[in-house]
Amino acid sequence: MIELKNVTKTYPGQSFKAVDNLSMIMETGEITVLVGPSGCGKSTTIRLINGMIETTSGDVFIDGKNIKDTDPNRLRMNIGYVIQHIGLLPHLTIAQNIAIVPKLHGWDKGRIDKRVVELLELVGLDPGITKNKYPLQLSGGQMQRVGVARAMAVDPATMLMDEPFGAVDPITRRGLQDEFLRLQTVMKKTICFVTHDINEAVKMGDKIAIMNKGQIVQYDTPKNILSHPVNDFVQDFIGADRMVKKLNILLAEQIIYPIEKTLRINESELPRAFDLMREKGDYHVACYIDNAGRAVGLITKEMEKKLVGNFTIEGLKGLIADNQKAAVHHDTNLSDVFSQMLEHNSECVPVVRNDDIIGSAFFDDIRIFVNKEDDE
Numbered sequence: 001m002i003e004l005k006n007v008t009k010t011y012p013g014q015s016f017k018a019v020d021n022l023s024m025i026m027e028t029g030e031i032t033v034l035v036g037p038s039g040c041g042k043s044t045t046i047r048l049i050n051g052m053i054e055t056t057s058g059d060v061f062i063d064g065k066n067i068k069d070t071d072p073n074r075l076r077m078n079i080g081y082v083i084q085h086i087g088l089l090p091h092l093t094i095a096q097n098i099a100i101v102p103k104l105h106g107w108d109k110g111r112i113d114k115r116v117v118e119l120l121e122l123v124g125l126d127p128g129i130t131k132n133k134y135p136l137q138l139s140g141g142q143m144q145r146v147g148v149a150r151a152m153a154v155d156p157a158t159m160l161m162d163e164p165f166g167a168v169d170p171i172t173r174r175g176l177q178d179e180f181l182r183l184q185t186v187m188k189k190t191i192c193f194v195t196h197d198i199n200e201a202v203k204m205g206d207k208i209a210i211m212n213k214g215q216i217v218q219y220d221t222p223k224n225i226l227s228h229p230v231n232d233f234v235q236d237f238i239g240a241d242r243m244v245k246k247l248n249i250l251l252a253e254q255i256i257y258p259i260e261k262t263l264r265i266n267e268s269e270l271p272r273a274f275d276l277m278r279e280k281g282d283y284h285v286a287c288y289i290d291n292a293g294r295a296v297g298l299i300t301k302e303m304e305k306k307l308v309g310n311f312t313i314e315g316l317k318g319l320i321a322d323n324q325k326a327a328v329h330h331d332t333n334l335s336d337v338f339s340q341m342l343e344h345n346s347e348c349v350p351v352v353r354n355d356d357i358i359g360s361a362f363f364d365d366i367r368i369f370v371n372k373e374d375d376e
């Protein structure tokens with residue numbers, strides 16, 4: 001856990017406070033994002049946490065220990081630090097760059113070599129190809145990965161990331177974010193992550209602190225911030241498309257209509273499928289089961305419309321198979337579920353977990369759910 005208690009920083013010669021009486025807790029195992037306009041004090045805060053600069057007043061605690069009581073070099077050796085411009089030393093190979101902190105910790109060569117290979121694999125780089133190259137022989141995205149690998153070298157519990165994916169193109173950036181989030185589900189590190197991009201904040205943060213003029217304006221989960229911006233500053237900062245951003249953080253499983261509630265229709269019942277659905281009072285969706293009783297697809301109300309005047313069993317099976325191609329995983333975000341619906345021209349798609357259909361997701365439910373969440 002990182003705790004800031006009444007932290008203020010005034011740089012020498014400045015009349016204003018770069019960080020102004022900041023108090024906050026960044027929980028263990030979570031990503032806390034600091035976001036805000038240029039000059040609001042994000043980087044200053046991160047530098048205060050690893051002791052690169054000293055507070056004018058107030059205290060920073062890491063896992064309950066005041067950093068003033070820790071030797072600054074030791075403090076920094078035990079915190080992973082990733083910065084926008086990577087900070088790789090150009091005259092050292094990738095392996096040597098990653099080895100810097102393990103060396104300071106006194107690791108032997110065998111242990112370091114093994115760790116370098118492990119880390120490069122972890123961040124998606126081929127160690128055989130990468131480890132003996134020099135930084136300038138890598139692409140921007142590859143360098144960022146090395147930056148992350150280097151920060152994780154001695155497996156620190158705390159990581160500080162200052163615009164870590166800032167210097168790459170949007171597609172590479174999205175890939176790096178996804179991979180880092182995947183790693184974090186396993187690593188569960190305590191991370192302070194700085195960005196000026198609200199979309200990145202919403203995606204990466206368990207919690208987001210929106211900063212302005214050295215102070216926190218709102219500190220909450222992405223969902224709550226998007227649903228309930230506390231004032232016009234936050235409202236403007238998160239932008240007019242906050243509903244779209246919300247779709248990015250809500251998941252298919254949150255709107256799922258479970259398969260247990262759905263009428264089951266077997267092969268012999270297929271010719272009367274739509275009549276049966278109407279009779280049972282659930283005309284929107286039914287589940288098509290094979291001879292073993294396993295759900296293999298959905299039958300939806302829209303399929304009847306598509307087959308009007310031309311109903312055949314083969315035609316219906318074709319539509320069921322097409323709909324199955326639009327299936328989404330239970331943890332797919334609603335924005336991707338929505339795209340899938342548009343791409344497959346379907347208002348209802350199967351939701352799967354480990355290849356089993358566990359329910360269906362409806363376009364209308366996305367709309368209703370997002371609006372309802374907004375009213376809460």
Ligand SMILES: Nc1ncnc2c1ncn2[C@@H]1O[C@H](COP(=O)(O)OP(=O)(O)OP(=O)(O)O)[C@@H](O)[C@H]1O
Binds near residue numbers: 014039040041042045
């Ligand atoms: N070393 C320094 N000396 C004097 N003033 C500084 C120093 N570093 C930062 N500042 C000032 O402190 C304020 C906060 O800067 P900081 O870099 O923390 O903001 P930031 O939110 O990280 O901005 P950005 O997104 O542009 O990096 C700014 O007004 C900046 O000009």
